Amino acid sequence: xxxxxxxxxxxxxxxxxxxxxxxxxxxxxxxxxxxxxxxxxxxxxxxxxxxxxxxxxxxxxxxxxxxxxxxxxxxxxxxxxxxxxxxxxxxxxxxxxxxxxxxxxxxxxxxxxxxxxxxxxxxxxxxxxxxxxxxxxxxxxxxxxxxxxxxxxxxxxxxxxxxxxxxxxxxxxxxxxxxxxxxxxxxxxxxxxxxxxxxxxxxxxxxxxxxxxxxxxxxxxxxxxxxxxxxxxxxxxxxxxxxxxxxxxxxxxxx
Amino acid sequence: xxxxxxxxxxxxxxxxxxxxxxxxxxxxxxxxxxxxxxxxxxxxxxxxxxxxxxxxxxxxxxxxxxxxxxxxxxxxxxxxxxxxxxxxxxxxxxxxxxxxxxxxxxxxxxxxxxxxxxxxxxxxxxxxxxxxxxxxxxxxxxxxxxxxxxxxxxxxxxxxxxxxxxxxxxxxxxxxxxxxxxxxxxxxxxxxxxxxxxxxxxxxxxxxxxxxxxxxxxxxxxxxxxxxxxxxxxxxxxxxxxxxxxxxxxxxxxx
DNA sequence: CAGTGGTCTAGACCACATT
DNA sequence: ATGTGGTCTAGACCACTGT
Numbered sequence: 001x002x003x004x005x006x007x008x009x010x011x012x013x014x015x016x017x018x019x020x021x022x023x024x025x026x027x028x029x030x031x032x033x034x035x036x037x038x039x040x041x042x043x044x045x046x047x048x049x050x051x052x053x054x055x056x057x058x059x060x061x062x063x064x065x066x067x068x069x070x071x072x073x074x075x076x077x078x079x080x081x082x083x084x085x086x087x088x089x090x091x092x093x094x095x096x097x098x099x100x101x102x103x104x105x106x107x108x109x110x111x112x113x114x115x116x117x118x119x120x121x122x123x124x125x126x127x128x129x130x131x132x133x134x135x136x137x138x139x140x141x142x143x144x145x146x147x148x149x150x151x152x153x154x155x156x157x158x159x160x161x162x163x164x165x166x167x168x169x170x171x172x173x174x175x176x177x178x179x180x181x182x183x184x185x186x187x188x189x190x191x192x193x194x195x196x197x198x199x200x201x202x203x204x205x206x207x208x209x210x211x212x213x214x215x216x217x218x219x220x221x222x223x224x225x226x227x228x229x230x231x232x233x234x235x236x237x238x239x240x241x242x243x244x245x246x247x248x249x250x251x252x253x254x255x
Numbered sequence: 256x257x258x259x260x261x262x263x264x265x266x267x268x269x270x271x272x273x274x275x276x277x278x279x280x281x282x283x284x285x286x287x288x289x290x291x292x293x294x295x296x297x298x299x300x301x302x303x304x305x306x307x308x309x310x311x312x313x314x315x316x317x318x319x320x321x322x323x324x325x326x327x328x329x330x331x332x333x334x335x336x337x338x339x340x341x342x343x344x345x346x347x348x349x350x351x352x353x354x355x356x357x358x359x360x361x362x363x364x365x366x367x368x369x370x371x372x373x374x375x376x377x378x379x380x381x382x383x384x385x386x387x388x389x390x391x392x393x394x395x396x397x398x399x400x401x402x403x404x405x406x407x408x409x410x411x412x413x414x415x416x417x418x419x420x421x422x423x424x425x426x427x428x429x430x431x432x433x434x435x436x437x438x439x440x441x442x443x444x445x446x447x448x449x450x451x452x453x454x455x456x457x458x459x460x461x462x463x464x465x466x467x468x469x470x471x472x473x474x475x476x477x478x479x480x481x482x483x484x485x486x487x488x489x490x491x492x493x494x495x496x497x498x499x500x501x502x503x504x505x506x507x508x509x510x
Numbered sequence: 511c512a513g514t515g516g517t518c519t520a521g522a523c524c525a526c527a528t529t
Numbered sequence: 530a531t532g533t534g535g536t537c538t539a540g541a542c543c544a545c546t547g548t
Contacts, residue, residue, distance in 0.1 A: 070506030077527035197470035251325030332546035
């Protein structure tokens, strides 16, 4: 069988940046450029092979990597789709509280407050903005099985969420991450969380309907886009009397 | 090009259990049967292709899946190795506490207690043993940056850890998971953790050198083998004054 | 140098979903 | 019937490692 010594366009692949990475990069670029939008089909594998000038195997390797990270979703017989946030996806990927029975359930969310603030030192660092930058701050109360469970305080860089208002938050019927995606074209790709124990102060005790000094989880979450830029800082204060934070780890590490 | 209508031995692959899964299963079986031991090289890909009667692409797909879960490790130019536990691996995969600066550090471990007990209801359920089954219970105190941080209470089914004694625990110089692997031929493949907030009682306060009522994290971990059988139940009580529990999640889900 | 994994090709047939 | 992704083949050359 005859194999050309060099790939046509880009002068063959270097080690560490093989051809399928380049293909992956081009696919991500097309998604960033909104050529294909969340939930839409992308062209068939055969057509993408021609477009990028690679074989099926190489294209599939590129798509495989985007599938495991959730950027793309394959549906046999239908096509390959750009991943999108949904309530189920949120529940499965980003919401870690479960009942004592281990069952997952989408929480009841009640809007609590909305404000415009300026980034302090810590917040600016976490969000990668300048100290004093305009931020939106919103707060929700979450319930599981009808019981108040958690209070969230969420900080968003105003620049990326231009036009966000209290009314839009009150009216929304989707998860916040769906709203980021559909209304602001921001897709949350991964989150990083740090957890500490803390005692309820007077304010938290009132909101969470518990005693002052009750042990809570403080969860500090930073959410990142596909380009790995931080886009949301969230503090959650969780009363774990009737629920638990659940997570799992594998022997191997995730790349 | 001519392709045979059927695979030789096993009558072609069914949907949902394709050929590369069968190959994967056979590789895992060989590891379970100790044909290849943790840290050892397995035969080259070409030889495995012949052994299983499949092509390179199929074999690589099987190996790929075992690599992402850490069962196998590829080293270019050297070969493919059976994964093994190490201190670094533990730190990276299973130890989630970091300093407030976000830096990881292997904790100082001080042996605290060893006992033989019988499984109660909850423990039996978690470990998949009968109520009343013999268990070993051991307890350690963990320190980060020289400061007492966490108290662990670990339950192990005595049946699988025959011969474990207090002296062996005191003498050990490796992580527990290395000991499970090297001395008992048990490899921890994944863990599942549930986290709650709790207040220090008198005993915990003394061990962790803090006040009664201080907010702690209670982490309940179950560790599983490659066959997904529970093998360890661990309660950790963590003082998060100088450290945090850190975790991350991706858009896609892990399979 | 020989042997290993890493990448890539050009196709084939299978299983699924829609028309 | 057509088109999609899912699986599989039988090789090729590239890059790395140890002798």
